[in-house]
C-alpha cells in the first residue's frame with residue numbers, strides 16, 4: 001500500500017500557489033515518479049519471485065540446490081530427531097562407545113530384528129552419528145563424529161530423552177500460538193513457570209528439572225567462565241543456581257571467592273546435599289527462598305549471576321528480579337545474565353526458534369536479544385549494559401551491567 005505524505009493541514013485559502021511554496025512544489029514534482037518507481041520496483045520483485053518459483057530455476061543453480069536441501073531439511077528435521085531419539089532410547093551410542101560392532105551384536109543389544117537395526121544404523125550414518133566400515137566381508141558399525149561428540153557430552157543424551165515431552169507439547173504449534181493448547185508437559189516439568197515465585201506444587205518433580213539443567217550446565221559454565229573473567233569478584237551470588245553445578249565450576253576456577261546460591265526450597269535442599277558431598281561444601285553457601293519476594297543473603301555482592309533465568313520470565317518479572325539484584329550489589333558491582341539470546345549470530349535459530357517455542361510450550365518467558373536484555377537492565381537501574389562475546393552462543397550469550405561506583409546524586 002503506497003503511503004502519501006500528509007500535507008500540514010492549512011485552510012486552502014491561505015495556501016500559497018505555484019512556487020510560492022517551493023517545498024510543496026518539489027514534493028508534487030517527484031511524487032508521480034516516486035509512485036512510478038515503487039510500482040516499477042514492485043513489478044521487478046514480482047517478476048523475480050515468479051521466476052524463482054519455477055522448479056527449473058531452483059534445480060539449475062548451485063545455491064538453488066542448496067536452498068532446496070535446506071528447505072527439505074526443515075521439513076525432514078522431525079524425522080532426523082526421531083531417528084536420534086530412537087538411537088538414544090536403544091542406547092546405540094553406548095553400545096558403540098566400546099568399539100565397532102557387527103550388525104548381529106547391535107541387533108541383539110537393542111532387541112531389534114537385524115533388518116530394523118540395519119535401517120536405523122544406515123539412517124544414523126547418514127546423519128554422521130554412526131560410521132559404517134564395509135571394507136571387510138563383515139560390516140562393522142562405529143561411532144561417527146557426532147556420535148562421538150554425543151558420548152563425550154553425557155548431558156546431551158539426557159536432553160534428547162527430555163525431548164519426548166517437548167515434541168509432544170509441540171505437536172499442535174498453532175494451538176500453542178493461539179493459547180488454546182491443553183496443559184503442556186513442560187508447564188508441569190517447570191512448575192515455577194506457572195506462577196513466578198510460587199512454590200512448586202507438592203507433586204512437582206523438582207529433581208527432574210534440576211537434574212536436566214545440571215546435565216547441560218557444564219557445557220554452559222565452561223562457556224561463561226571462558227568468556228567472562230569473574231576472578232575480580234570476592235562475593236558472588238548465583239540466583240536460581242539449581243543444584244550448584246555452575247558455582248562448583250566457579251569455585252574450581254577461583255578458589256578465594258565466597259559463593260552463595262539461592263533457589264526455591266526444594267531445589268536448595270538438593271543443592272545443599274550435592275554440594276556437601278563435594279570439596280566445595282564449605283565455600284558454597286546455599287540459601288532457600290523465592291528470588292522475587294524473599295530477602296537475599298546477608299551483605300552485598302560484587303557479582304550476581306542469572307544463568308538461564310531471565311528468559312524464563314516475562315518482562316515485568318525480569319525487571320523486578322534485576323532490580324532486586326541491583327539492590328544487593330556493592331557499588332561498582334555487576335549483574336551478569338547468561339542464556340541463549342535471540343538474534344546472536346548463528347544462534348538465532350537456537351534462541352528464536354528452539355527456545356522461543358520451548359518457552360511458549362512452558363507457558364512463560366521468551367528469548368531476548370542482548371539489546372532487549374540491556375533495556376531491561378537499564379529499567380532496573382543498572383548502567384553500562386554490554387554484551388560479552390562468547391565462542392559458542394549455542395551454549396550461551398552474556399550481557400553484563402553494573403551500578404556506578406558512587407551513587408552520584410545530581411540535585
Ligand SMILES: CC(C)=CCC/C(C)=C/CC/C(C)=C/C=C/C(C)=C/C=C/C=C(C)/C=C/C=C(C)/C=C/C=C(C)/C=C/CC(C)(C)O
Pocket residue numbers: 143144145148149152153156159190216308309311312355358359362
Ligand atoms: C569420529 C570419531 C569416532 C570421533 C571423533 C572424536 C570426537 C569426540 C569428535 C567430536 C569433537 C568435539 C569435541 C565435539 C564437541 C561437540 C559438542 C560440545 C557438542 C555439543 C552439543 C550440545 C548440544 C546438542 C546441546 C543441546 C542443548 C539443549 C537442547 C538445551 C536445552 C535446554 C533447555 C531445554 C533448557 C531449559 C531451561 C529453561 C526452562 C528454558 O529455562
Ligand SMILES: C[S@@+](CC[C@H](N)C(=O)[O-])C[C@H]1O[C@@H](n2cnc3c(N)ncnc32)[C@H](O)[C@@H]1O
Pocket residue numbers: 192196197198210213214217220239240241242243246262263264267289290291292306307308309312
Ligand atoms: C532453568 S533453571 C536454571 C538453573 C541453573 N541456573 C542452570 O543454568 O542450570 C531455573 C532455576 O531457577 C529457579 N527458580 C525459578 N523460580 C525461582 C524463584 N522464584 N526463586 C528462586 N529460584 C527460582 C528454579 O528452581 C531453577 O533452579
